[in-house]
Amino acid sequence: MKxxxxxxxxxxxxxxxxxxxxxxxxxxxxxxxxxxxxxLSRAKxxxxxxxxxxxxxxxxxxxxxxxxxxxxxxxxxxxPEDTRKTGRNxxxxxxxxxxxxxxxxxxxxxxxxxxxxxxxxxxxxxxGKACRIGEDLKGEGLLVANEINYERSKALLRNIERSGITxxxxxxxNPDNIAGxxxxxxxxxLIDAPCSxxxxxxxxxxxxxxxxKYGPDTIVPVQKSILNAADTCLRDGGEIVYSTCTFCxxxxxxxxxxxxxxxxxxxxxxxxxxxxxTHNADGTMRIWPHLNRxxxxxxxxxxxGEECGREKVLSGFVRSSKPLKASERRGFDLARDFxxxxxxxxxxxxxxxxxxxxxAGGVFLIDFDENLFKGLKVCKTGxxxxxxxxxxxxxSVFAPSNSxxxxxTREMVKxxxxxxxxxxxxxxxxxxxxxxxxxxxxxxxxxxxxxxxxAGNAPLGFGKVGGxxxxxxxxxxxxxx
Ligand code: SAM
Numbered sequence: 001m002k003x004x005x006x007x008x009x010x011x012x013x014x015x016x017x018x019x020x021x022x023x024x025x026x027x028x029x030x031x032x033x034x035x036x037x038x039x040l041s042r043a044k045x046x047x048x049x050x051x052x053x054x055x056x057x058x059x060x061x062x063x064x065x066x067x068x069x070x071x072x073x074x075x076x077x078x079x080p081e082d083t084r085k086t087g088r089n090x091x092x093x094x095x096x097x098x099x100x101x102x103x104x105x106x107x108x109x110x111x112x113x114x115x116x117x118x119x120x121x122x123x124x125x126x127x128g129k130a131c132r133i134g135e136d137l138k139g140e141g142l143l144v145a146n147e148i149n150y151e152r153s154k155a156l157l158r159n160i161e162r163s164g165i166t167x168x169x170x171x172x173x174n175p176d177n178i179a180g181x182x183x184x185x186x187x188x189x190l191i192d193a194p195c196s197x198x199x200x201x202x203x204x205x206x207x208x209x210x211x212x213k214y215g216p217d218t219i220v221p222v223q224k225s226i227l228n229a230a231d232t233c234l235r236d237g238g239e240i241v242y243s244t245c246t247f248c249x250x251x252x253x254x255x256x257x258x259x260x261x262x263x264x265x266x267x268x269x270x271x272x273x274x275x276x277x278t279h280n281a282d283g284t285m286r287i288w289p290h291l292n293r294x295x296x297x298x299x300x301x302x303x304x305g306e307e308c309g310r311e312k313v314l315s316g317f318v319r320s321s322k323p324l325k326a327s328e329r330r331g332f333d334l335a336r337d338f339x340x341x342x343x344x345x346x347x348x349x350x351x352x353x354x355x356x357x358x359x360a361g362g363v364f365l366i367d368f369d370e371n372l373f374k375g376l377k378v379c380k381t382g383x384x385x386x387x388x389x390x391x392x393x394x395x396s397v398f399a400p401s402n403s404x405x406x407x408x409t410r411e412m413v414k415x416x417x418x419x420x421x422x423x424x425x426x427x428x429x430x431x432x433x434x435x436x437x438x439x440x441x442x443x444x445x446x447x448x449x450x451x452x453x454x455a456g457n458a459p460l461g462f463g464k465v466g467g468x469x470x471x472x473x474x475x476x477x478x479x480x481x
Pocket of ligand 1: 122124148
């Protein structure tokens with residue numbers, strides 16, 4: 001492929017100054033077919049199931065081929081025609097896997113979120129890394145996923161919902177506004193920065209045109225400003241992971257050395273050798289497309305000062321308990337009735353360990369004080385359970401949100417309220433298309449009422465059984481066309 005001249009000059013200069021990095025095969029790597037990868041959700045699957053699931057995801061599957069630097073990450077077969085179909089796969093809609101370029105799996109693994117931590121993903125859309133962070137939190141702590149671009153924040157919201165993450169807030173903000181509202185608040189921050197995208201040239205041909213137009217000179221000041229906002233948001237002892245998909249030193253190593261110079265309390269956390277990753281002497285990491293099997297990527301892990309405990313962060317979470325209005329109590333009762341109709345006692349207790357909250361006219365499960373985010377553009381907060389509506393006859397009914405189904409596991413649902421559709425069952429595609437489907441005796445569903453429909457063991461959405469028919473409750477906006 002024809003690469004931008006400025007990029008070639010920059011790369012030639014890099015390799016002449018860094019003899020330790022072999023240059024042979026670098027330019028040729030841009031003509032190779034890019035590899036595809038998927039990350040299987042460890043919240044929704046066990047490792048022992050991965051081989052069987054990958055056979056469903058990848059029609060040309062031959063053997064398990066794990067991405068060395070990501071738990072749950074796998075390379076797909078090299079047939080791009082097949083792998084492009086992943087967006088129609090029911091397991092994708094159930095949030096069982098997320099298609100992700102293998103190198104892009106590194107930053108969230110390096111961030112290594114732990115249950116209970118309060119984490120900010122500042123440049124989060126479409127959300128591959130945010131979903132991984134949410135998965136690592138295991139429902140404890142908080143993920144704040146921010147995307148400055150409104151259109152892109154919609155994709156982020158959809159992906160977070162699909163992943164079943166319950167303890168998240170999605171913002172559509174400028175990083176400076178978050179810094180103004182939540183200084184010193186976060187334990188860890190991921191900056192997967194907007195960049196000149198040199199590592200994307202072989203995957204996305206339009207990246208070359210965009211590079212010619214904007215290039216590193218435009219983006220470097222933006223990256224500096226995002227790093228400064230992250231510094232304000234981070235508590236002392238907290239960690240930042242900064243990553244880009246470019247080879248440009250000004251956006252990578254030089255960006256970090258200049259940040260460290262102006263912020264002397266920070267230091268780089270070195271990482272042990274990982275196969276496939278090039279570890280630089282300063283502790284930063286790169287993935288090179290001619291040395292490894294992913295696209296170009298840069299990643300560094302920073303700590304602000306020394307680890308010093310996190311009481312200050314947690315104190316921001318205290319919720320004030322207000323007396324409930326009658327209408328709110330009615331909404332909560334309807335939500336409780338709906339959930340207890342479909343969930344086992346253990347499933348109900350697991351989902352509702354977080355309190356019900358009335359928020360924006362609906363019932364939510366929220367484990368933190370929403371006022372923390374007052375003044376910021378909030379797209380979503382906590383888990384939306386649904387809302388109560390009045391029928392034409394004046395009766396209150398509960399309209400559940402599909403996000404609940406995606407936050408469940410099959411074990412949380414009563415066995416006779418779960419319809420598991422096999423991957424070869426034509427009803428699966430028909431359900432995802434929004435059609436009415438039939439239920440038979442062999443399905444094990446007893447009586448009428450709401451059921452959870454699943455792609456195998458993975459819940460997708462709801463349906464309402466009436467006799468032998470199931471009315472489709474899969475959201476219109478999410479249906480396959
Ligand atoms: N982390 C994402 C993922 O895993 O799916 C990919 C993020 S992408 C590399 C960079 C994101 O930064 C884009 O979504 C872009 O809209 C956003 N962005 C652009 N300018 C920004 C700015 N000034 N501040 C914060 N984010 C910005």
